[in-house]
Amino acid sequence: MTIININALGVTLGDPLFSDLTLTISKGDRIGLVAANGRGKTTLLDCLAGQFDPTTGEITRARGLRVGHVAQNVPDVAQGQTLYDWVLAALPAEQAEYESWRVDVVLDGLSVPYDVHHKPLRELSGGWQRTAMLATAWVTEPDILLLDEPTNHLDLYRIGLLQDWLAALPRDVPVVITSHDRAFLDATTNRTLFLRVERSRVFQRPFTAARNALDEADGADERRFANDLNKAQQLRKQAAKLKNIGINSGSDLLITKTKQLNERAAQMEAAAKPAHQDRSAGDIKLGNSGTHAKALITLDDVPVQTPDGRLLYKTGQKWVSQGDRIVLLGANGTGKTQLIKMIQQALSGASPTLKCAPSVVPAYSDQHLSQLSDSDTPMTAIAGQFNIGDQRARGVLAGAGVSIQMQDTKIAALSGGQKARLAMLVLRLKNPNFYLLDEPTNHLDIEGQEALERELIAHDASCLLVSHDRSFLRNVGNRFWWIDGKKLKEVENPEAFLSGEMGAP
Structure with missing residues (x-):
């Protein structure tokens, strides 16, 4: 049964985000919505x-349709409320x-501990805030769920819980999900x-x-486009030969045939659509x-502690050698970031x-990108820190996706x-x-992750x-350290x- 029908939908905000989108959403659909950063995913969910x-087209919804929409951020007006009161x-x-x-039923289904229920949202982590937003949508018993980056700020354990929760939903409730988490x-x-x-496809x-x-x-x-252009080119070559013969022989019929061939070639070129x-x-x-x-870093049974001095674990004897891409595994709060x-x-x-x-020359990036100062501009962050000159600085910034207009x-x-x-x-x-690198894929789209x-x-x-991105750590890692209890093994x-523990605390 169709509950939403999208016909020739388009949105233009300065530049077109998407156009001529036609899609039917039916009961039981679980749709992944994929695009690069800033290409209209959130806008489509808002539509x-x-x-x-939308700028063009129309959306037809089933009569009385209840929509549960989980946006990316908690509204500022809700930050002072407790999680329970907001839901x-x-x-x-x-x-x-x-x-x-x-x-209570919804929060229990989402595995929210009781001691979190009555804390103000502003005091909760981004992961708990996202869980609160999901609860707020689901408690209204919607007919469809729209989830905008639901795994943002979640650790592996809670991503696993979210997967299980979605799998347990009534099968007739459709879900549309935007995410950069390929495994999810x-x-x-x-x-x-x-x-x-x-x-769009x-x-x-x-x-x-x-x-x-x-x-x-x-x-x-791409092959079809190249083939169409090649056929058009062959027609133009035939037309050129016939034109010479027609002129030399004085044949009006050949001149007419030449014109027809060129017209056919022009039609084929106009109809040929380049690959995306x-x-x-x-x-x-x-x-x-x-x-x-040979050894870049040597750990000699290093004690890893909380800021107040509580022992989390000891590393034992560990080495980081050239070419090692070591992934640090462990539940939230076990001390991964502390070791970094x-x-x-x-x-x-x-x-x-x-x-x-x-001889180690390090490069460090944390999950909050604190190496960048919000009060700087991209130009001062690059030209002021590296002796590369203004012209090259603008070139490398443009290559990294920061347009000339945004550089100052x-x-x-x-954007993230x-x-x-x-x-x-x-x-x-x-x-x-x-x-x-501490959570380097935060804010990166799939293209950027790859x-x-x-x-x-x-x-x-x-x-x-x-x-916390399973596809990324599987693809990149060639060594794996697991914080297991008080030991790093x-x-x-x-x-x-990933499959057995899922980072469970």
Whole structure:
């Protein structure tokens, strides 16, 4: 049964985001909505929720349709409310008064601990805030769920819980999900919409299989376009020969035939549609300056502690060698970021139990991109830090997806994706030989994640990284350290952690 019908939909905000989109959403659909940063995913969800008017086309909804829309951020007006009260306020007043038990049922289904229920939203982590938004949508018993980046700020354990929760929903409730988490899309969707400026494509399969089908379809389009242009060129060559013969022989019939061939060639050229070419959101390029040191970092049973001195675990004897791409596994709060910070601090000073080779040139990026200052501009962040000259600075910024118009505005005004690409540019310009990366895929779209993967592997970069993106850590890692209890142990692969433990505390 169709519950939403989209016909020839288009949105233009300065430039076109998408156009001529036609899509039917039926009961049981689990649709993954995929596009690069800033290409209209959130706008399309807003249109489906009735919160934004499209430029062209129309959306027809089933009569009385209740839409549950989970946006990316908690509204400022809700920050002072407790999680429980905000979810309760989503119910109609009379229902909230007599059926508050509905809130308890939803929060229990989402595995929200009781001690979190009555904390103000402003005091909760981004992961709990996202869970609260999901509860606020689901408590209203919607007929369709629209989820905008639902895994943002969630650790692996809660991503697993969210997957299980979605799998347990009534099968007739359709869900539309925007996400850059490839493994999550594979686990939760059965259709994939690739949103494009022109000719968006829909496949009846999850992301990875749909992506393969998309590549095949784009390849076929490219071959068809080249073939059509080649046929048109052959017609023009025939027309040129006939024209010469017609002129020399004085044949009006051949001159007419020449005109017809040229007209046919022009029609074929006009009808030929080039294959889709994505506008890049910006290049991600890394480097590896190399070093002769065999062991870059040596950990001699280093104690990793909380800021107030509580022991989390000891590292045992560990080494980081050239070409090691080590993924640090562990539940939230076990001390992954703490170890990253300890190594980063040791690289800029002495440590009796943590030794760094003198030739190590580090590049550090944390999950909040704190190496960037919101009060700087992209130009001052690059030209002021590196001696490369203004002209080259503007060139590398443009290559990283920061347009000329944005280069002299405050970094605070950049999108999350632009900030992430700018941060990667800063790392590259340091010309490092060792990367410390804490959640480097935060804010990166799928294109950016895949580019970062390729760069780390192609340059045989040495790195220690933390990531909650299963596809990324599987593709990049060649060594894995697991924080298990009070010990840091090396494991052959991450699968036991991902499938068995899922980062459970």
